[in-house]
Amino acid sequence: MALADRWLLPDGVDEALPEKASQIEYLRRNLLNLHESWGYKLVIPPLIEYLDSLLTGAGSDLELETFKVIDQLSGRLMGIRADFTSQVARIDAHCLKDEDVQRLSYSGSVLRTVPAGLDGTRSPIQLGAELYGHGGLESDLEILSLMLETLRVAGLEKLVLDIGHVDIVSGVIDAASITNVEQVKLRELYKAKDLPELEFFVAQLDVPEHVKSWLTALPRLCGGNEVLSQAAAKLDGVGESVSNAINMLNQVVDVIQARFPKVGWHFDLSDLESYSYHTGLVFAAYQPGHGNAIARGGRYNNIGEVFGRSRPATGFSTDLKTLVSLSQPSVEKKLRVLSPVANSAELWAKLSQLREEGYQVVEQLDSNVRIDMFDFQLVNVGNDWQLQAISK
DSSP states (O other), X not given: OOGGGTTOOOTTOOOOOHHHHHHHHHHHHHHHHHHHHTTOEEOOOOSEXXXXXXXXXXXXXXXXXXXXXXXXXXXXXXXXXXXSHHHHHHIIIIIIOOSSOEEEEEEEEOOOXXXXXXXXXXXXXXXXXXXXXXXXXXXXXXXXXXXXXXXXXXXXXXXXXXXEEHHXXXXXXXXXXXXXXXXXXXXXXXXXXXXXXXXXXXXHSOSOHHHHHHHHHGGGOEESTHXXXXXXXXXXTSOHHHHHHHHHHHHHHHHHHHHOTTOEEEEETTOOOSOTTOOSEEEEEEOTTOOSOSEEEEEOTTTTGGGTOOOOEEEEEEXXXXXXXXXXXXXXXXXXXXXXXXXXXXXXXXXXXXXXXXXXXXEOOSSOOOGGGOSEEEEESSSOEEEEEOOO
């Protein structure tokens, strides 16, 4: 590598310089305090784990995002986490073993082999919350509300909530009774939103006409609140799981609109952007003008089973770097004091006192200091150390 290139970082990997780093840390503390006020307890999983534990129950899509390394001590394959969910599920199932509802929150760096979206990063600072032990709509609403409140506290007000349910896609495909190969192809077309190819593919399937109408209608059920009534009509007769999912989405709209009346709505009932471990309600929050989701979550009831305890679960996550870039939080700056080097017990005691009072105290190591970068200078007046304002 040429000397001029040694400072370059890999594509999709960035660093936070002092101003941005202080914004990230300020926001992290505020949001974790918010989660604590809701009853969520902080956990700090390791950055790296044995791969078979890290990816257990997480699905093939997360496996593709995970960096793999060889453990020099054991010779086993290890993974650098690309997402927290499977780790927190392991903690709930194997470490805490509490049968009651468990509320956990987390924050830390993750690393991904590919960026999320066109302008995404490979090194997010992920923050999120998980709720274990309750499978009802109430816990879905709690997590969804906490996600929206997290974004509000972060300073993001103009939000659009994209919401769907895994059972709708699965129910329609199951009702078609097509082969596994055809199911895979159909899901690929739904994900790509390739409607002409979808029409052609469905036309070749050996299924009744009313089933074909369900399969082609699904990706067109996309838009505002009117989508739910359209879905109830066009997917009538598909099955109970689909009807229940549509009813659940209507209940979610009623509750969340009452709690967060300014939030906009978007429905895409063929959406397959969530991880494959999701099993129910899925959702993502967007801000107009920003292409990628700024927060994402949903239900994943089966993920803890492989750790010896299957419990209902739901959660969400967001990226602190993205939140800071969109909201530009204002961090209160401490008053800065320039002090001589503390070469006496009295001066050291004064510096310690000022720091405890909230001042930022810097000792002057040499004469090459910009005085105008400080608010006060500590001077000795009659054997008494006093703050002297610096005129600018």
